[in-house]
Amino acid sequence: MGGGAQFDVAVIGGGLVGGAIAFGLRALGPRLLLLDEGDQAFRAARGNFGLVWVQGKGAGLPRYGAWTQRSRREWPRFAAEVFDASGLDVALSQRGGIHLCLDPRELEARAAALAALVDQPGFERYDYEVLDRNALAKQLPGLGIDVAGGTWCSLDGHCNPLRLLHGLHLALQRAGCVLRPQHPVARITPRADRFDVATPAGTFTAERVVVAAGLGSVKLAPMVGLAAPLRPQKGQVIALERMRPFLPLPLSTLRQTDDGTVLIGDSQEEGGLDETVALPVLAAMAARAVRAFPALRAAHVNRTWAALRVMSPDGFPIYAQSAAHPGAFLAACHSGVTLAAVHAEVLAPAIAAGSLPPSLAPFSPRRFDVPQAA
Numbered sequence: 351m352g353g354g355a356q357f358d359v360a361v362i363g364g365g366l367v368g369g370a371i372a373f374g375l376r377a378l379g380p381r382l383l384l385l386d387e388g389d390q391a392f393r394a395a396r397g398n399f400g401l402v403w404v405q406g407k408g409a410g411l412p413r414y415g416a417w418t419q420r421s422r423r424e425w426p427r428f429a430a431e432v433f434d435a436s437g438l439d440v441a442l443s444q445r446g447g448i449h450l451c452l453d454p455r456e457l458e459a460r461a462a463a464l465a466a467l468v469d470q471p472g473f474e475r476y477d478y479e480v481l482d483r484n485a486l487a488k489q490l491p492g493l494g495i496d497v498a499g500g501t502w503c504s505l506d507g508h509c510n511p512l513r514l515l516h517g518l519h520l521a522l523q524r525a526g527c528v529l530r531p532q533h534p535v536a537r538i539t540p541r542a543d544r545f546d547v548a549t550p551a552g553t554f555t556a557e558r559v560v561v562a563a564g565l566g567s568v569k570l571a572p573m574v575g576l577a578a579p580l581r582p583q584k585g586q587v588i589a590l591e592r593m594r595p596f597l598p599l600p601l602s603t604l605r606q607t608d609d610g611t612v613l614i615g616d617s618q619e620e621g622g623l624d625e626t627v628a629l630p631v632l633a634a635m636a637a638r639a640v641r642a643f644p645a646l647r648a649a650h651v652n653r654t655w656a657a658l659r660v661m662s663p664d665g666f667p668i669y670a671q672s673a674a675h676p677g678a679f680l681a682a683c684h685s686g687v688t689l690a691a692v693h694a695e696v697l698a699p700a701i702a703a704g705s706l707p708p709s710l711a712p713f714s715p716r717r718f719d720v721p722q723a724a
Contacts, residue, residue, distance in 0.1 A: 357383040357528070359701070360547050360556035362535050362570060366398065366511070366686030367693060368562035369518035372527065374698025376435070379526040383554055384519075385547065387534040387566065398511040398657070399587060399615040400607070401600060402688050403447060405478055405503035406464065412473040413712040414666050417692060419474055422505050424691035431694075432514065435521035440514045441608035447506025448486070449602045450497055450642055457499045464501060478503040492596055496641040500601075508600040510608060511687050530554075535563070538573040540675040545574070558677040560701060564660045565623075567682050575674035577715045580682055582623055582658040586631055588614040588639075590649040597643075604639055612649065614639045618659075625656045659684040662718075669697065669713040671706050679706070680715075 361372045364386025372384045404422050408415025422444070429442040451457035461480045468475045482499045489502075522529055530551070538559060539546040545559040561570050561578070571578035592610035600606075603616040617631050632654055640647045660682055662668050667683035679701050683689055700706050 356544075357381050357554065357556040359383070359558045359560065360385060360545065360554055361560045361562060362538075362547065363387075363561070363563035363566065364519065364529070364531065365562075365564055366515055366518075366690055367564070367681055367683060368560070369515060369522075370686075370690040370693035371560055371562055371681060371698045371701065372522055373432070373435075373518045374694035375702055376522055376525040376527055378702075380528060382522070382527040383556060384522060384527060384529045385533045385535055385549065385554070386529070386531045387563070388532040398687050399585070399613060400508050400511040400605065400687055401447070401602070402442070402444065402507045402509055403602070403685075404476065404505040404688075405447065405449065405501060406467065406602075407685075408470070408473060409463070409467045410664065411666050411712060412470050413709070415467070416474040417667075417713075418685070418688060419476065419505065420696070421689050421692040422507075424695045425507075428691035428694055429509070432517045432521060435524060436517040438513050438517035438520065440517055441510040442507065443509070443600075443608075444505070444507035445599060446502055446504045447508070447600045447602065448481075448490070448500050448502050450486075450500040450604075452496050452498060452638065452641055454498045460501055476503065476505055489599065490597070490643075492643050492645050494641050494644050506600065508605050509687065514687065514690065535566075535570060538570060538678075540574055540678070545675070545677065558679070558701065558704075560679045560681060562681045564682070565658065567680060571680050574678035575672040576670050576678065576680045577718075578668065578680060578682055579663055579715060579718055580668075581620075581661050581663075583661045583684070584617070584619040584621055584624060584656050585615065585659055586617045586619075586627055586635065586654065586656045588632060588635060588654050589652045590614070590646065591652055593649060596645070601642075603635070604642065611652075612646065623658065625658060627654050627656050664717075667713050668715050669706060669710045670715055676704075
């Protein structure tokens, strides 16, 4: 479909951000278009670690802490809706999560950082606990002797991110929405009452457009009068073989999926558009995991991969509506899994209504505007 096809809303980007927003708009049925570049894109969604995480988020921007907590609260309903609409269980578990520390200084620094976080003026406070090694060992059998302690928060959890992405797309198809993979967007042209979205396969017309193309938004957002100051940050993941259940709670760097696979993650590397795996980084990740759980030393590695996070200058999401072209919206973040629920349940209805709520004003890209000295 192309060359004259018209829609109420066109969402550009079929990853977890664009997919969740489109899911929240699925009642539009055939009047909703989702355009996706395909797997040749720098796709963060397929490299996501799968955490639905609250603790530690919001330092420097309390509103982000509240936004994350709201998404956590929306997640059970969101997961149920994905199941009802697609038949896929995204394996949501929200029984708490732990951040491990391997030496006393690391634990002390972590405790100080969380205390400063929740003490920020205007921060929506939540409870967490700083646990020593003995307390952690009661929750985590097989814990290594190198572990000094950690922090626990009842709000944290995880899910299956690949099943989530598949479920979002399947739900859109079942709702009669129009999905077009292998359709990279070359240009968005604002008109008086619509937007023309050009792809190599044809041009689509929509009354509103949502730019949620990850790193591709850097090029597309200025076409509708918006700025998307984003950079790539590489993260690497190690997938071990399936093991008997031994990890009842997810850790910020280690989790066991619903099928028993053990994932090791959370590297953060600044290196441009580089998706290659790096053995020194993988070795450091593996060594830390083995110090935390020595039994992992005997586990086989099934595969490793790298993916690029979508990072703003301050690490927080960007949400915006174009002043020059009010029907155009921008959404970008690196926490596509954690924030999927509010993207579907809060952001999408706001886009459908035609304007972003004042509560999202702190996430405007205008926060990066620096006045120039006279």
